[in-house]
Amino acid sequence: MKKRTTVWLPETLVGGSLRKTPLPSWGNPMQADLAFPQSLAEKYRPVRIADFIGLDRAKKVLSAFCKRPASGAWLFVGPSGVGKSTMALALAGELQAELHKIPSQKCNAQTIDDTVRHCWYAPMMPGGFHVVLADEADQMTNAAQLALLSKLDSTDPAPNTIWIFTANDTERLERRFLSRCKVLEFSSYGLAGEIAAYLDTVWHAEGGNGNAPDLGRMAKDSRNNVRDCLMRLEVELMAL
Numbered sequence: 662m663k664k665r666t667t668v669w670l671p672e673t674l675v676g677g678s679l680r681k682t683p684l685p686s687w688g689n690p691m692q693a694d695l696a697f698p699q700s701l702a703e704k705y706r707p708v709r710i711a712d713f714i715g716l717d718r719a720k721k722v723l724s725a726f727c728k729r730p731a732s733g734a735w736l737f738v739g740p741s742g743v744g745k746s747t748m749a750l751a752l753a754g755e756l757q758a759e760l761h762k763i764p765s766q767k768c769n770a771q772t773i774d775d776t777v778r779h780c781w782y783a784p785m786m787p788g789g790f791h792v793v794l795a796d797e798a799d800q801m802t803n804a805a806q807l808a809l810l811s812k813l814d815s816t817d818p819a820p821n822t823i824w825i826f827t828a829n830d831t832e833r834l835e836r837r838f839l840s841r842c843k844v845l846e847f848s849s850y851g852l853a854g855e856i857a858a859y860l861d862t863v864w865h866a867e868g869g870n871g872n873a874p875d876l877g878r879m880a881k882d883s884r885n886n887v888r889d890c891l892m893r894l895e896v897e898l899m900a901l
């Protein structure tokens with residue numbers, strides 16, 4: 662098992678404010694002191710649950726969950742670029758959990774078995790948790806969903822294991838799979854103003870001048886996809 666150490670990031674702007682943030686070395690991929698440039702979406706990736714723009718309900722629910730964590734499965738559903746995967750990493754970080762990422766398109770019966778075996782046998786700190794993150798769960802095959810059924814209920818659960826699946830919608834997901842997950846909606850509806858204010862902070866932190874692009878328009882054009890907005894802002898900054 663990887664040794665768990667805590668690294669301190671240099672001061673980084675997170676959720677609009679400067680702060681120093683301890684990160685588990687395996688957890689959040691945000692590493693502000695990398696020698697090579699990062700995309701703005703990486704550099705400004707929120708670290709703590711409270712750091713996200715909007716998502717009030719998700720933040721409330723997950724903060725409460727962190728106070729009394731328990732094994733089980735979550736499904737984070739919502740449009741692209743609103744923070745589903747990043748929230749899973751933040752949750753793992755706050756729980757100081759051992760993170761296992763199942764790459765998208767690799768969530769098959771074999772990978773599920775291997776991951777569960779690891780959760781059974783990897784030594785953990787007493788009271789510690791495993792967080793298994795499976796992105797793009799809506800692309801899972803039926804066989805994978807069926808393989809998960811017994812792992813997600815009381816038939817054959819791995820100890821101290823929290824599964825987090827992310828998906829853009831639930832159409833392709835089996836009812837029996839869905840009924841084993843706590844479903845949390847991630848919505849960025851009505852957040853254009855907040856996103857524009859956030860982009861303005863980033864714009865100035867990145868040396869943008871007074872001629873900022875129309876950030877409200879940018880948020881609306883991207884349908885409040887924060888990742889898209891940061892990508893667009895990056896191009897605008899390069900054009901200065």
Ligand SMILES: Nc1ncnc2c1ncn2[C@@H]1O[C@H](COP(=O)(O)OP(=O)(O)OP(=O)(O)O)[C@@H](O)[C@H]1O
Binds near residue numbers: 739746
């Ligand atoms: N609510 C948010 N607050 C602050 N930053 C955000 C938020 N949502 C997304 N971001 C930014 O967008 C980036 C991408 O977010 P993330 O990958 O978590 O989105 P996602 O919902 O998982 O998208 P997808 O469905 O495409 O996988 C993050 O690294 C972060 O910089």
Ligand SMILES: [Mg+2]
Binds near residue numbers: 745747797
């Ligand atoms: Mg994602």
